[in-house]
Amino acid sequence: MTSTATTGHEKLTMAQALNRALRESMAADDSVVVFGEDVGALGGVFRITDGLTAEFGDTRCFDTPLAESGIVGMAVGMAMNGMRPVVEMQFDAFAYPAFEQITSHVAKMRNRTRGTVSLPMVIRIPYAGGIGGVEHHCDSSEAYYAHTPGLHVVTPANAADAHRLLRAAIASPDPVVFMEPKKLYWTKEEVDLGAELPGIGRAMIRREGTDATLIAYGPSVPVALEAAEVAAQEGRSLQVVDLRSIVPFDDETVCAAVRSTGRAVVVAEAPGFASVASEIVARVTERCFHSLAAPVRRAVGFDIPFPAPKLEHVQLPGVDRVLDAVDDLQWDLS
Amino acid sequence: MTRDLDLLLPSPHPVELIDPTGRTVAEATRELPDDAALLRAFAGLTTARRINDQASALARQGRLAVYPSSHGQEACQVAAAQVLTDDDWLFPTYRDTAAVVLRGVDVAEAFLPLQGAWHSGYDPHEHRTAPQATPLATQLLHAVGVAHAARLRGEPTVALALCGDGATSEGDFHEALNFAAVFRAPVVFLVQNNQYAISVPLARQSVAPSLAHKGIGYGVPGERVDGNDVAALLAVLGTAMARARAGEGPQLVEAHTYRMQPHTNADDSRRYRQDDEVAGWAERDPLARLETWLRQHDLLDDARLAAVTADADQLAARMRTELAGDATPEPAELFAHVYATPTPQLVEQAAVVADELSREDAHR
Known part of the structure; x- marks a missing residue:
């Protein structure tokens, strides 16, 4: 495949495609905020948030204290109050401290409040093995989230889907656990940046x-x-x-x-x-x-x-x- | 940023403005709230006590599935509701139903979970009151998020987040204090230290000098207040709210109070505490001491008391009426709010339930 920039097609890695999706979502909607550990100046350990603080300022993309329950819990409050937080859990197993917030609050808020409180938020989780990661860096934790009613759980397998699914996840009125196969971060493919967003839920x-x-x-x-x-x-x-x-x-x-x-x-x-x-x-x-x-x-x-x-x-x-x-x-x- | 330790340290003794006998405390460290505020607080205390009495009665009658009474802690409930503006958010726990009602939520909605009908009964946005939290301390982080979002937009909102002494042992309590401090979020944390986490006494929760001292490690100023003195609570919380609203960051307030009744109507508190301990706290009752003070200052007479009591009675009557019926939502609603749009699977499952129920009806 060749790059055809004139039609909005670009050859991107999955990591770059995710970065583009964040960038586009932040540019389109001021209420989209990105935060987590090392997502600011460093751009995330996988560089998914690279350049976002520089482009949008440190109120839109910022580092937090190193505490995952705190990150997700704060995102719940921000989503309750008009924002669309996109938070990064640095690795699959490092998301477990946030498990209570995710299963008891993120997943249940809409139901608990009889539909009056939406939590439009995305929890990004780099997951699974294949990169020679050390202990606690390679878990396939999708079943925990999939088993919890109230969460959407999506996982792209290529750069184009990564781009479209992340944009759709950020636009969703429901919380989305966005699981990124870290071994595919560096695989490159042609991405149609102007492609229509698929609804979440189609194979x-x-x-x-x-x-x-x-x-x-x-x-x-x-x-x-x-x-x-x-x-x-x-x-x-x-x-x-x-x-x-x-x-x-x-x-x-x-x-x-x-x-x-x-x-x-x-x-x-x-x-x-x-x-x-x-x-x-x-x-x-x-x-x-x-x-x-x-x-x-x-x-x-x-x-x-x-x-x-x-x-x-x-x-x-x-x-x-x-x-x-x-x-x-x-x-x-x- | 380092802060002077002295600015973070709580006062050596809990702030008290009106003592348990109803007298003004000499050499008080804060100014008394004005007469109007204290009269409003008295009406609030009367209402909150009446809510507790009525709800406990309804629980005994089986009209409520459960009721965790805040009898004895009403000053905290009242002050929490009274220091908030319409811009502010309240983050209550399961024991704070009185504060929720004082915030303006209708009793029919506030008591829906206690009827066992749904997990929360009101629209949190309508009264800027979060759903009552049953897990401990998790809601404190939500308060930080709400406050941080407001601050990013330049709104004057302050979030007042409630928790108990037991919750200060949970990780989320510490993460909330730290996040609030780092982001300078306008949050006031009010710990109602009622001495027990169900059966476990404070001594088994913490050996810190006080729960208010727990703020120091995060750079959050702590303050201790007599939690049965509504005047002191209004003063301390009012200052903390103003400080947060002015952009000076979060504050931690520990209110010393006592849960006069069992954890819920299903609990047996005689298994873990003595009657004489309870009797000692009865003498520190928040309602009696303010009544004494108001009468001594000619702000309350029998006629005024009767009017305040009548208002509370009216609310209690409304509780009896509203909570007499069955407010349980239709089973189909169980599938309606899981997602904004039900998944195909939930549509199928809702149909299964409809079918099961229609056959049950046919058998009747």
């Missing part, structure tokens, strides 16, 4: 295929695409669905895809027990049972704490684990 077919469907999200989408490529060379046609949004969940797109192939594997990094992948298996089985030629399988992380960098490859589902699961889809019975 997308990333690759057409006829034999089986791989259902993936965030960091696992490139793994699923690579597995589909390898499978194609072996004569098997795999379709790949990118969820983009975990909550709301796009049953329609996912089930239509599974019905079209009759077989499915869910690919995700998180430990499989009681996970988002488990939920997807349950939903697909409940809805598509008569279209299924085999039980839905999972290619997921093991039920262990995330390993140290030299062992993380053991935990992360790769092409082999995905294709092994595909191989198990009872082909001999069809």
Whole structure:
């Protein structure tokens, strides 16, 4: 792909695309404020907020004391009072101190107040493994948030979606937990900056295929695409669905895809027990049972704490684990 | 920015302007509020006491699912409501229903959660009163956020955030003080130290010289006040509010008071405290001491007292009427406010509930 600047297309990394989304949202709406740890002068440890303080001033993008519950709790109050806060949790596991604020307040405020208080706020969380991060820097924590009614949970798998989904999340009247697969921060692709914002909650077919469907999200989408490529060379046609949004969940797109192939594997990094992948298996089985030629399988992380960098490859589902699961889809019975 | 420690230190003794016997304290460190403010506070105290009595009665009758009484702490409730302007925000806890009603929220809305009908019953924006917080100290951070947003827009809003002694052990209490201080947010934190967190006495919460001293580590000035002296509370909170409004940052106020009744009607306080301790605090009653003072200063006579009491009785009657019926929202509403627009899944689930309920109706 080539850069075609004249039509608003640019080649950007996911990190740059997220930065552009923040910049555009802040320029369009004075009530959008960005804060967290190291997001000011440094521009965030992943540079997602790079240049925002310089461009918009330190009342619009600012560093806070190092306390995640404080960051999210203050964002709740600011959202109650007319602002649209976008806060950064520096890493997945560092968001846990804010868990009470997120689950008891961010998620419940609208319901508690019978719809009179909206919390239009975004909690950005760099998550998952694949970058050789040390302990507490690689958790796939999406299930905690997805399990909590009242939160939207989205996760892009490429730069274009990162840009559009973050703009949509900031514009949303509901709180959005925006999970950024940190291993994809530096992948570059063509982004149409003028593209219409998708509503939150729509999955997308990333690759057409006829034999089986791989259902993936965030960091696992490139793994699923690579597995589909390898499978194609072996004569098997795999379709790949990118969820983009975990909550709301796009049953329609996912089930239509599974019905079209009759077989499915869910690919995700998180430990499989009681996970988002488990939920997807349950939903697909409940809805598509008569279209299924085999039980839905999972290619997921093991039920262990995330390993140290030299062992993380053991935990992360790769092409082999995905294709092994595909191989198990009872082909001999069809 | 370093601050002179002396400016942060609470006074050696809680500020008291009217003593428990109803006399003006000699050598008081603050000026007494004016007569009008004290008369208004007396009406507020009478109302708040009546709210507590009536709500406790309704809980005994089963009309309320639960009631955490603030009997004995009414001076804190009244002063908190009275120092606020229409621009300001109140962040109450579950025990502060009297303050919520004094802020102007209708009793039918204020008591909805205590009826077990919904988690909060009023529009927080209408009276700038946050939903009553059941988790401890979490609302203090919301107050910081509301205040910081107002300050960024140049509005004169001050947030008054309430919590109890137990809540000062929670992390969010400390994060709220620190965030408020760093951002110079116009917030006044009022700790109602009623000596017990359900059953656990203050000595097990903290060995700090006082709870007001907890502000020092964050650069937040602390002050201690007799929490059963509404005059002192009005003076101390009034100064703190004015200071915050002038851009001088947050303040921490610890009010020494006592929860005269069990934690809720479901609690048995005889398991953890002695009757003579309770009796000692009865002598420090906030209502009796102000009544004595007002009579001594010829500001209250029997006729005026009767008028104030009649107003409170009227509110109590309204509580009996309003809270007699079933205000439970329709079950469909359970799905209406989870998101601005229900997800497809919630639309399906709401239909399941409608179907279940229609079949229940058919069986009746």
